[in-house]
Amino acid sequence: MIVEDAICSFCGCLCDDINVEVEENKVKRVRHACRLGSSKIMGHERIRRPMVRKDGELKEVSYQQAYEQAAKILLAASKPLLYGWASTVCEAQKKGILLAEEVGGVLDSTATVCHGPSVIGIEEKGLPGATLGQVKNRADTIVFWGCNPAEAHPRHSLRYSSNACGRFTPEGRSAKKIIVVDVRETRTSKNADKLVIIQPGTDYEVISALRMLVAGKGDMVPEEVGGVAKSELASLSEMLLAAKFGAVFFGLGITHSRGRYKNIDNALSLVTDLNSHTKFVIMPMRGHYNVGGIGQALAWSSGYPMSVDFTRQAPYFNPGETAACDLLAKADTDAALIIAADPASNFPRTIVEELAKIPIIQIDPYENPTTLLADVVIPSAIAGVEAEGTAYRMDGLALRMRKLVNSSYPSDEEILDGILESVRSLRCSRSLQGGLKDDN
Amino acid sequence: MISGRTLAQGANCESKMSEDFFKAASSCYLSKEDYDLLGLSDGKNILLKNEFGKTVFSPRVDDGLRRGIVFIPMGPWANILIGPDTGGCGTPQFKGVEIDLEATNSPIQDIRELFGSIKRAEA
Ligand code: SF4
Numbered sequence: 035m036i037v038e039d040a041i042c043s044f045c046g047c048l049c050d051d052i053n054v055e056v057e058e059n060k061v062k063r064v065r066h067a068c069r070l071g072s073s074k075i076m077g078h079e080r081i082r083r084p085m086v087r088k089d090g091e092l093k094e095v096s097y098q099q100a101y102e103q104a105a106k107i108l109l110a111a112s113k114p115l116l117y118g119w120a121s122t123v124c125e126a127q128k129k130g131i132l133l134a135e136e137v138g139g140v141l142d143s144t145a146t147v148c149h150g151p152s153v154i155g156i157e158e159k160g161l162p163g164a165t166l167g168q169v170k171n172r173a174d175t176i177v178f179w180g181c182n183p184a185e186a187h188p189r190h191s192l193r194y195s196s197n198a199c200g201r202f203t204p205e206g207r208s209a210k211k212i213i214v215v216d217v218r219e220t221r222t223s224k225n226a227d228k229l230v231i232i233q234p235g236t237d238y239e240v241i242s243a244l245r246m247l248v249a250g251k252g253d254m255v256p257e258e259v260g261g262v263a264k265s266e267l268a269s270l271s272e273m274l275l276a277a278k279f280g281a282v283f284f285g286l287g288i289t290h291s292r293g294r295y296k297n298i299d300n301a302l303s304l305v306t307d308l309n310s311h312t313k314f315v316i317m318p319m320r321g322h323y324n325v326g327g328i329g330q331a332l333a334w335s336s337g338y339p340m341s342v343d344f345t346r347q348a349p350y351f352n353p354g355e356t357a358a359c360d361l362l363a364k365a366d367t368d369a370a371l372i373i374a375a376d377p378a379s380n381f382p383r384t385i386v387e388e389l390a391k392i393p394i395i396q397i398d399p400y401e402n403p404t405t406l407l408a409d410v411v412i413p414s415a416i417a418g419v420e421a422e423g424t425a426y427r428m429d430g431l432a433l434r435m436r437k438l439v440n441s442s443y444p445s446d447e448e449i450l451d452g453i454l455e456s457v458r459s460l461r462c463s464r465s466l467q468g469g470l471k472d473d474n
Numbered sequence: 475m476i477s478g479r480t481l482a483q484g485a486n487c488e489s490k491m492s493e494d495f496f497k498a499a500s501s502c503y504l505s506k507e508d509y510d511l512l513g514l515s516d517g518k519n520i521l522l523k524n525e526f527g528k529t530v531f532s533p534r535v536d537d538g539l540r541r542g543i544v545f546i547p548m549g550p551w552a553n554i555l556i557g558p559d560t561g562g563c564g565t566p567q568f569k570g571v572e573i574d575l576e577a578t579n580s581p582i583q584d585i586r587e588l589f590g591s592i593k594r595a596e597a
Contacts, residue, residue: 070484078489146564186479219538234570290568357564382556382566391595402490406589
């Protein structure tokens with residue numbers, strides 16, 4: 035059987051033209067996807083059974099036992115961290131938010147080690163955005179700033195940006211101007227008309243210089259900014275102003291560098307300035323396929339897009355305090371539920387050492403370094419392949435992911451339901467016991 | 475030092491215990507000039523260190539890099555060199571990190587060795 039137009043659940047492009055050949059409930063072949071997408075859909079070695087650590091070793095248990103152990107850990111903690119969420123569907127994310135509220139924890143997503151600064155910058159300035167369809171159909175000038183889609187979002191250029199042919203861009207790549215700003219040459223820059231190499235950590239200065247040039251105040255710009263000659267920046271600003279419809283895509287090169295959210299804030303201002311002259315839009319290149327979704331789900335339920343503290347009377351958000359890395363670095367959390375993420379690999383080592391000191395519940399289809407530190411391990415179905423649900427593309431478009439094959443593993447949503455029920459019944463039996471004691 | 479996504483790292487990021495992920499994420503890319511200057515051509519590894527930690531990588535030449543910049547695929551090896559400070563915005567600085575580097579004959583730690591040394595608290 036061939037499943038046509040399936041959605042790839044790897045990166046924020048959410049390519050929806052994937053054909054998947056399924057035989058006897060197994061994925062045999064994946065067509066149209068890039069190397070990242072095929073590898074994801076084809077799958078890898080799985081965690082087989084739920085496990086709980088006893089005497090230092092992970093021992094197999096039933097799902098029910100794992101749920102109960104997870105519930106005990108969450109209820110014993112005064113401020114559990116519920117972290118991950120970017121590689122699962124919105125239905126599971128909604129359940130996670132409910133769980134965080136019920137146990138009184140902090141819910142944070144992988145955005146905090148990724149586009150978190152973008153989210154903060156966008157909150158400050160607003161996002162002059164567009165859909166990827168609009169970019170495909172209209173953009174004649176495309177800027178990739180601190181991102182390398184050729185390796186991180188391999189089909190972005192062909193489907194939506196530099197090499198896409200759209201309604202008003204029928205000639206595709208040949209009629210577009212592609213600009214790359216980075217600290218190095220990349221596979222993406224090989225396809226560019228103009229490559230501007232800046233010194234690491236100087237994005238803010240370079241953007242400020244461009245803003246002055248765009249505003250016609252070039253006389254105030256020094257001869258060199260961020261290692262780039264003024265003449266080079268002037269020609270870049272001319273290219274931007276010559277656009278009929280320009281699109282800036284930015285990546286972790288700018289969010290992970292010195293300046294962090296202020297870089298984004300400035301880039302958004304540059305795009306606002308450009309809109310006094312021509313049409314320009316800007317978009318973060320979101321990595322995990324549904325990191326946009328957890329932002330949406332959290333925002334519609336708590337008002338904040340990430341790092342939400344549910345331990346108080348009302349949701350509270352202060353990223354330098356309530357983000358996963360800050361909580362761990364300050365030993366301000368005493369248990370962690372990790373879902374669809376691998377902080378042991380992706381957090382700075384010193385923070386991983388802090389994470390290892392608290393009990394960890396892991397929900398994931400695959401073994402990874404977080405498993406080596408976990409106390410409860412619950413294997414799940416792969417969302418977007420073995421479980422259906424909603425995901426948000428990097429431009430904020432909600433798409434429905436189908437189930438491609440059946441699985442004997444429960445979905446993330448079912449697992450969270452199981453934990454939630456155990457939390458409720460444990461709480462109920464404890465209050466009953468408390469009540470009996472009071473009666474005596 | 476900057477760390478980031480590569481195709482090989484991304485394709486194996488859901489099979490992190492595999493040999494392929496080890497190969498992809500324990501490499502350190504440098505310019506040809508830096509590579510030659512450090513005398514890495516005879517099969518030596520490269521030791522990277524800073525105030526946060528130190529670890530050994532397999533060196534590779536990347537012609538797209540300028541002198542003085544190294545690129546490491548994101549992952550647990552690169553993260554040994556990243557500090558915990560988030561500058562009040564929740565995100566550590568994964569790029570633009572200062573490091574010292576030298577050629578070494580020491581081997582690269584595999585993923586289990588890397589995490590075997592972390593002290594875990596019993597629940
Ligand atoms: S570009 Fe992204 S969504 Fe598209 S196939 Fe590749 S990994 Fe999947």
